[in-house]
Amino acid sequence: MPFLNRFRNTTWAFALALLALPVLGWVQYRWIDRVSEAELQREAERVRRGLVRVAEQVDAEATRAQLYFAVGPMDFEGEPLASGAARVLGERLKRWTEAAPYPAMVAEVRLWAGSGWVGIDPKTGAAREVAELPGLTEEIRPGAGFPPVLLGDGRVALRLPAGRLDGRRGPGPGLQGGRGSGGGPRGPGRGGPPFRGRPPFGGEGPPQERPFRPDGPPPPRREDEEADPRGPGPGPRPVPALIRAVILDTRWMASTMIPGLVERNLGPGAWDVETGPAETTAETGTERGRKPDAEIRLLTIRPECLGADQSDGPEDVLRRSSRPCQAVPPDDETAIWKVGLRHRSGSLAGSIETFRQRNMAISFGVLAALAAAICALWLSMRRAASLARQQMEFAMSISHELRTPLTVMRLAGDNLAQGVATNPEQVKRYGETIRREAERLSAMVEHVLTFARAQRPEFVLRAEPVAPGMIVDGALYATGTLLEEAGFTVVREAEPDLPMVRADANLLITAVTNLVMNAVRHADSGKWVRIRATADAAAGRVEFEVADQGPGIPKRELGRVFRPFYRGAGSGATRGTGLGLHLVKRIAEAHGGTVTIESNPGAGTVVTLSIPVAAVVEEPPA
Numbered sequence: 224m225p226f227l228n229r230f231r232n233t234t235w236a237f238a239l240a241l242l243a244l245p246v247l248g249w250v251q252y253r254w255i256d257r258v259s260e261a262e263l264q265r266e267a268e269r270v271r272r273g274l275v276r277v278a279e280q281v282d283a284e285a286t287r288a289q290l291y292f293a294v295g296p297m298d299f300e301g302e303p304l305a306s307g308a309a310r311v312l313g314e315r316l317k318r319w320t321e322a323a324p325y326p327a328m329v330a331e332v333r334l335w336a337g338s339g340w341v342g343i344d345p346k347t348g349a350a351r352e353v354a355e356l357p358g359l360t361e362e363i364r365p366g367a368g369f370p371p372v373l374l375g376d377g378r379v380a381l382r383l384p385a386g387r388l389d390g391r392r393g394p395g396p397g398l399q400g401g402r403g404s405g406g407g408p409r410g411p412g413r414g415g416p417p418f419r420g421r422p423p424f425g426g427e428g429p430p431q432e433r434p435f436r437p438d439g440p441p442p443p444r445r446e447d448e449e450a451d452p453r454g455p456g457p458g459p460r461p462v463p464a465l466i467r468a469v470i471l472d473t474r475w476m477a478s479t480m481i482p483g484l485v486e487r488n489l490g491p492g493a494w495d496v497e498t499g500p501a502e503t504t505a506e507t508g509t510e511r512g513r514k515p516d517a518e519i520r521l522l523t524i525r526p527e528c529l530g531a532d533q534s535d536g537p538e539d540v541l542r543r544s545s546r547p548c549q550a551v552p553p554d555d556e557t558a559i560w561k562v563g564l565r566h567r568s569g570s571l572a573g574s575i576e577t578f579r580q581r582n583m584a585i586s587f588g589v590l591a592a593l594a595a596a597i598c599a600l601w602l603s604m605r606r607a608a609s610l611a612r613q614q615m616e617f618a619m620s621i622s623h624e625l626r627t628p629l630t631v632m633r634l635a636g637d638n639l640a641q642g643v644a645t646n647p648e649q650v651k652r653y654g655e656t657i658r659r660e661a662e663r664l665s666a667m668v669e670h671v672l673t674f675a676r677a678q679r680p681e682f683v684l685r686a687e688p689v690a691p692g693m694i695v696d697g698a699l700y701a702t703g704t705l706l707e708e709a710g711f712t713v714v715r716e717a718e719p720d721l722p723m724v725r726a727d728a729n730l731l732i733t734a735v736t737n738l739v740m741n742a743v744r745h746a747d748s749g750k751w752v753r754i755r756a757t758a759d760a761a762a763g764r765v766e767f768e769v770a771d772q773g774p775g776i777p778k779r780e781l782g783r784v785f786r787p788f789y790r791g792a793g794s795g796a797t798r799g800t801g802l803g804l805h806l807v808k809r810i811a812e813a814h815g816g817t818v819t820i821e822s823n824p825g826a827g828t829v830v831t832l833s834i835p836v837a838a839v840v841e842e843p844p845a
Contacts, residue, residue, distance in 0.1 A: 237601045244594050251586045259579035266571060270517045270564060273488040275550050277562060278521040280484050283528040283545035284325055285371070285471065289381045290531055291315060291323075291540045292332060292469050305336040308465055309350040312343045315537060322541050327475050330378060333359070335466035356380070359468060370557040371522055373500055374470070379522055379560065381469040471522070473498070473560065481562055489564075497563035515563030516571040520551050522560035625667065628660035635660075659704070666701075673733060673806055686814075688723040688837040689731065691756040691765050697728070698735035699754065702743070706752070709743050716755035724765050725837035726814050734810040737803040738769035738830050746773025749827065759833070764816070767832040776822040784820065807832065 292315055299307025312332050320326045332343045333353060340360075342353035357375025359382075372380050477498040485496055501520050528548040531540060551558045568574040635653040637643075644650050695717050699706075706713055724731075735754070742752045749772030757766050776784065783789050787805040804820075807830075811818040815835050822828040 233604060234601070237597055240597050241594060244590055244597075248587060248590050251590070252583070255579060255582045255586060258582070259575055262578065263572060263575040266575065267517070270489065270494075270571065273485070274517050274519045274562065274564060276488045276547075277481065277484045278519045278551060279525075279528045279548055280545045281476070281481065281521045281562075282523055282525045282548075282551070283543075284328055284480075285381065285522055286524050286526055286529045286531070287323070287540055287543065288319075288329055288469050288471070289383065289524050290526070290529070290535070291319060291537055292329075292381075292467060293383055294467065304465055305334070305341075305350065308467065309334055309341070309343055312467060313346075313349070316343055317346070318537070318541075325480055328471055328480060330470045330472035330475075333380075333468045333470065335468070340468070356470070371471075371524070371559050373559050377500075378473050379471040381471065381524070382466055383468075384466055485562075485564065493567060495565045495567055497565060499561065501559050501561045515565045518561055518563035520553060520555060520558035520561045523551060523555060523558040525551075625664065628664045628667075631660045632657050632664075669733075671802075673730070685727050685729075686725050687728070689726050689728045690723060691721045691767070692717045693728065694724075694726075694731050694735055694767065695754050695756050697732035698739055701732065701736045702739045705740065705743055709747065710750055711743060712751045714751070714753040714755075716753065716757075718757050721756060721758050721765055722836040724814075724834045726834060730810050731814070731834070734807045734832060735767055735769065737807050738767075738832070741803050741830075742769060742771035742773065742828075746771035746827065749773050758836075762833075763836050764833045765836055767834070768829060769832075770827060770829040772827040775824040775826055775828055776820070777824060778822075781820060781822065785818070804830075 292312060294308055294311045294315075296304065298311045301307075302310070312334060316329070316332050319329060323329075331353075333340045333356075334343060334350065336350070340353060340356070341350035343349075344351055358372060359374055359380055372382065374380055477496070481498060482496045485494055486492075497515050497518070525548055528545055529540070529543045530546045531543055535543070565571075566574045568577060635656045639650065639653050644653050695715060699713065699715065739752060739754065746752065751772045753768070753770045755768045755770075757768070758764075759766055785804050785808045787802060789805075804818075808818050811832055811834070816833045818830065818832050820828065820830045
């Protein structure tokens with residue numbers, strides 16, 4: 224009883240725990256939402272910082288190419304301008320392919336020598352004819368310097384003046400205030416007249432003065448310049464300077480260099496890279512029309528990203544490493560290329576949503592498991608309480624069952640001892656009573672012992688071929704007195720030539736006996752019982768069937784009648800321990816058989832015990 228009281232108290236605790244789970248689920252839902260939002264912001268900031276580092280490194284390499292291939296008259300002093308510039312550029316192109324961090328970034332180097340563009344042979348340094356590149360002769364606006372220009376084939380050109388064609392020595396195009404040749408070995412370039420006139424490659428407008436270097440010597444007087452023989456009319460003017468152009472292989476950069484930098488700065492395997500001109504939608508590496516998770520403009524000349532200074536020579540430029548620098552503003556028109564990143568799951572927000580859903584699933588899965596554990600524990604405790612109650616009822620029932628025959632035997636013994644029964648008939652009757660109650664007591668003790676043995680794994684002790692008719696007759700003999708006293712009509716049916724079953728005869732007789740005793744106890748109203756043994760040749764089994772015409776068993780209880788200590792709601796004052804049908808099931812299972820029950824209220828009950836037949840061993844002929 225204390226256990227049952229504790230069970231009632233813990234039921235409330237389980238109920239409160241189950242009610243707390245939805246509250247805990249709501250708290251987890253809100254917490255995971257906030258964690259996901261914070262993770263999205265943190266990841267977006269990490270991607271932005273990584274993309275800024277990628278832009279710094281790409282711009283540092285573009286600046287390296289611009290500075291390394293910057294040549295001026297002092298680099299080829301004493302040589303014709305065009306051939307000297309071509310020789311120096313060829314030597315540097317060869318050295319670039321050997322020592323630059325990204326040699327494949329530079330596809331080719333070209334030189335404008337007054338009449339058109341020529342290519343530089345990296346092996347010989349000689350000028351060679353090349354095909355026209357659309358966009359390379361694009362006009363440079365006054366005051367705009369020489370920004371990178373997008374070519375018609377999608378590549379990018381870095382252009383820079385290399386010297387005048389009129390024989391005068393102009394300043395080198397290096398860093399502001401630095402070496403005249405962009406760090407050449409000949410030292411600072413001598414000051415020379417600036418380029419003055421129309422912008423290179425054509426264009427309209429008044430003549431402009433555009434010194435190569437702000438700290439160069441003062442520009443010459445206008446009257447010192449040769450007059451334009453064509454006059455001041457409109458139309459293109461002769462180009463007065465050598466222009467060199469470094470062509471960047473943007474296809475290689477988009478397929479190899481930039482994805483490698485993204486992987487280095489943001490980790491491998493998570494991002495698709497989109498590249499393209501800044502004026503159009505990036506379409507490389509992902510689907511068109513989809514906005515990337517992050518993007519940045521790049522490919523502009525930023526010496527601060529390379530850490531170059533005025534005293535650097537060409538080899539110094541090659542050895543420099545990129546360094547953090549200020550990000551390019553989104554509206555910077557000199558940055559003509561852009562890089563976008565898209566998470567491979569579809570979008571960064573989508574990946575965080577997947578992360579959120581996974582966390583939700585795990586959290587609610589844990590809560591569901593916790594709820595299932597609470598319910599299982601409650602059901603286990605409920606079953607334990609029910610089992611404890613049944614055990615108490617069993618103890619009370621067995622005590623009553625033991626006390627009744629003991630009381631009858633004691634009274635009969637007292638009467639005999641005190642000489643109350645002097646008539647031989649009375650003595651005989653008292654003796655029969657004592658014998659009957661002793662048999663009943665022995666059967667009860669054997670019942671309990673059989674139940675105890677049934678809990679062992681090896682239940683069948685002496686299995687041997689047994690005739691089914693012997694089992695039926697043994698059960699009828701064991702219950703004959705009980706059936707006679709109860710006034711039951713017994714019908715015995717056993718098919719002839721039934722196959723033998725391999726069984727422990729005593730246990731199998733006990734099982735059929737229990738079925739008959741149940742019929743006597745619970746079918747007293749019908750006063751009829753049938754014991755039948757039949758063969759199921761197709762299944763290879765022999766079936767022992769016990770039927771009665773009692774009140775039957777409610778359908779809701781049919782699944783419980785084989786449990787130990789279970790007694791149906793209609794048992795009432797009927798004597799019994801609740802072990803009979805459980806023992807029948809255990810005996811059937813120990814023999815490899817089954818037991819089934821069919822019952823309808825008011826129509827009686829049929830219990831069928833099915834046992835496999837014994838294997839037939841053919842004796843060899845004599």
